[in-house]
Amino acid sequence: MKVKRSVLYTRVSRSTEESVSVDRQERELRQVAEREGWPVVAVFQDDGLSGRTERAKADAALAMLAEGRAEVLMVWEMSRWSRMGLGAVAKLVEVLDAKPDALFLAQKESLRSDQPAFRLMASVISEVARMEAESTRDRIKAMRSYVLSETDPSQTRWLGGPVPFGYQAVARPGGGKALQLDPEEAPVAREAAEKFVAGMSLTDVTRLLQERHVATPQSPARRARQAGKPVDGLDAGTWRITTVRKLLLSPTLIGRTTQGDGVVTDATGLPITRWEPVIDVGTWNAIQTKAKARAPYQDRKASSWLSGFLFCGLCGSVLYVNSRKDRVNGSFRCANKAIPGQACKGVSISREGVEAYMEGTILRMIGGLDEYRVSERVEGTDAGELDAVAQAIADVQSALAGDEADYGVLLPRLDKLKARRRALQEAPGRVVKTQVPTGRTLADAWAEGDVRERQWIISDMIRGIEVQPAARPRQPVEERLVIVWDEPEAEPDD
CATH class of the missing domain: 3.40.50.1390 (Resolvase, N-terminal catalytic domain)
Incomplete structure (x- = not known):
């Protein structure tokens, strides 16, 4: 033996x-x-x-x-x-x-x-x-919310993590760190934003940054420079359309911080400017309008439940389903051709093979667990919330009269507040949501679900799947995948 x-x-x-x-x-x-x-x-x-x-x-x-x-x-x-x-x-x-x-x-x-x-x-x-x-995470979130709610610029603190492009982290007099404009990066980000608004395409902006050898946000060269270390010989990274798009659309360019699905706001619902902006609000609003006009594909339905989860192991771009007449299911392929002369050589993988392997892996892990759905019930109307909404409407209307009013933020905010006021006035009570078991297992839900339902099931499990190039003919699918499982937030200790 x-x-x-x-x-x-x-x-x-x-x-x-x-x-x-x-x-x-x-x-x-x-x-x-x-x-x-x-x-x-x-x-x-x-x-x-x-x-x-x-x-x-x-x-x-x-x-x-x-x-x-x-x-x-x-x-x-x-x-x-x-x-x-x-x-x-x-x-x-x-x-x-x-x-x-x-x-x-x-x-x-x-x-x-x-x-x-x-x-x-x-x-x-x-x-x-x-x-x-979960208990530890709730405490961390409460601490973050308290720090992010500070509206006095002299008291704002940076909570750590990757430093946004255009900024550098500096020590605060009262302890901790704050963000201030980086004298090298801020002008570059400002120029990129202005050129995009003036009509330059994302592809051309990407090419411009690459030709000037600007270090990408996550590159070793930038991390070394931010830490005050020598950058000679270090990789400056390769700019991609996805990286430039993310940079230009980020609220950090106008000094704001995001939390969850939106920017951090004050008690009246107005965004808090925590750092000196790289660009003005008008330029940033113009970027949002132009970017949305150029992205009609965002509303298309995914053709595979793995769409949006697979990434190229060479360049990091999203893999797209490439259907061919001679193949019923087609394959996932890298379509990144942003930079002439430096375009990705291309990674592809059989759609049928990767879906079969991931389906088996996922169902082995969670198939036997119970499925839950959200149930809603109505409770008594909250008069305090109605008063708070009325006050918020008055505050937004007052802000709109200011010389530096951010109409792109204030007008949608006003519409939402008015809609909320109507709902509170018309509804007999407020909606309370709870989770209840459906009587099915997740394996049952998977078998009966469509593409969107399957994506919802795996969205809390997987951050992404990196597909590596094939090292040999007919290499097994599982040997080419690097699965990045979604991890809960860090806890301080045992």
Whole structure:
């Protein structure tokens, strides 16, 4: 019988947790390995890291299992793995399905992947971890909302993350950081916006930025310059139409911050300008109008439930369904030809093959879960909300009379407020939404659903799927896909 090699993964968010220190975890796991006759070939340790903010070492341990360099993956407790999110559990199950002889063991719970109830128990433990994370996420959101609601420019703070193009992060006198105009990038962004409004196409704006060797927002060269480090020899990235479009449409160009589906507003519903704008509001409104006029394709229905989820592994562009007369289902292909001389060489993959593989993967993960739908009920009219809407209408009307009124924002806001007032006045009460089970499983919903319903099911699971070029003829679909599972927001610690 072949000797099974084991790889150990230990993790603790706070090094002061002596009772479950990484040293103790490793010691106990080695005892199990010795007892079972599994030689330890590697140990991966995360000490003092949150499970939701660091998973490179966990991925490395799982890769050893997937690549056949080990047959057993051991953790001290299932939460050491499940706290990294449902995506981490999904990747584990995916590897175990592909490697029937592989084994996963959680020592504390005596949980093994060769047990009949493994999938059920792993799902339950992961769901408990998710519920704990929900509470943490709510606290983080409340903190973010408080910081973002600050209207005094001298008190605004930057919450971190990628620095928007055109800005640089600087220290605030009261602590933390704020954003201010970048003397190199702001003029470039301003010129790009003005040229687009004046009639230059997105393709030509993209070409202009590339020819001038402007560093892209996520390029190593820009990150180094923002950190005050040398940029010589670093990659400045390649501008794409999608990148330029995202830049020009972003409210950050006029000093605003987004949260959820919209910009951050004050108590009256008016947008808060948190940083010095790169361009004026009039130019930004003109960009929105022109961009919408050039994008009629946005209203088209997706022809595949994977549309919008597949991306080119070479250039990062969205893959589109390319139907051909000689093929019923066609294929997904990269259609990025934004920059002459630097256009993507092209990545394509069989639509039928990728849909079949992803459908099987998704249904193995969630097919047995119950489906829920939103139920609405009406409760008593909220007089306080009616008063608040009336006051907001008065405030917007007052703002419209100002010399610097932002009509593109204020007029739609006024229409929405008036519509809300009519609804409150006419309705006998307010609508309260709750989730109720439908009696179907998600597998049933999937089988009976159309393209849009299937996209809704997977939208909370998958951020995107990167398709790599084929390394050899007839290479299996699963070897070419890099699935980016949607992860819950970071939690501070265990």
